[in-house]
Amino acid sequence: MRSVAVRSAALILVVVLIGVPLVVTVATLPAHGEADAPVHAAVADRYVEHGVAETGMPNLVTAVLLDYRGFDTFVEVVVVFAALMAVLALPRGDLDQDGTPETGGDALGASDSPVEVSPIVFYVVRTLAPFIALFAVAMLYRGHASPGGGFQSAAVLAALFVVLTLILGRRRTERLLLRRARPWLEGAAPLAFALVGAAGMLLGGTFLSRPGTVDVHLVQETMGFALEIGIAVGGAVILARLFLTVER
């Protein structure tokens, strides 16, 4: 009993020893919320002043993400893809190796969910599912001009997949991942970046450049939209597969 108390005291001491210098250091940072803080001194003005004209995206966060820092986002989607590869490389990871354990369906039909599905959950999810999907598509479609974008849309789609798996069981929702096209869907985000990047080079620019003038944004918008679709589809499929792998 005494050793537990000593251990707790030591742990709290460690946290305090790290936490107090941390808070003191952070407190010496420039005050936030002021327009002349150093964080706004470098590139923010350029993004705010010329971002729409240069990228054709009124949502400047998306503009930074897909255009000014496009390489960053390219490698970021590769990181997520690599995470899926790492999870699938584990002995339990591969979905195709062993069949899903058979558990009997319940009164609500062909669900193979391991827990009994509450009728309230079933009907709420069933009613809301189309609207969740519509919301994800709307965020994808309007992501360049309003809050939203590919990653957010992917998160909503993956959440929809998770709640559908909870009520329908994984055997039925797994089919949504289209077994044959699965490698392409999982790699959709890095593939979209690679293809759009190459297209930028073919159109006479550098990798990931998107040609456009101040007034004409058609090619620019199409390429940006292709990136967003890739991120949304690839991200959603990767998150769904991660869920299926971890959930077992």
Place this chain on the structure above:
Amino acid sequence: MLLFGIDLDYLAFGVLFCVGLYMVVAKSNLIKKVLGLNVMQTAVFALLVTSGMIDGADPPVRTEATSAPFANPLPQAMVLTGIVVAVALTAVALALIVQIHADYGTIEVDELKEAP
């Protein structure tokens, strides 16, 4: 707003970070350690996003409805990158924990130390 001469927001981020740190070092359950890691990440993200804010500024979306000053879009874009990487990290960590549970039947660190 100041508390003990320290900006309240900065203090909150520090406390949140320490809560996460305590979870990581004190809890023996691996899932709670991963949760603690996520709490620490949230503290850092909140600090970064807050740094990009300007008092009274509109969100950095240029439409008819918004006007200058705009918040700095760069920290938001970077935090979005950070969140995605945090998701990847959490996914791999949870998959490893599932694997550990399958192999050893426990996810408590002190029990794992005694496992053969």
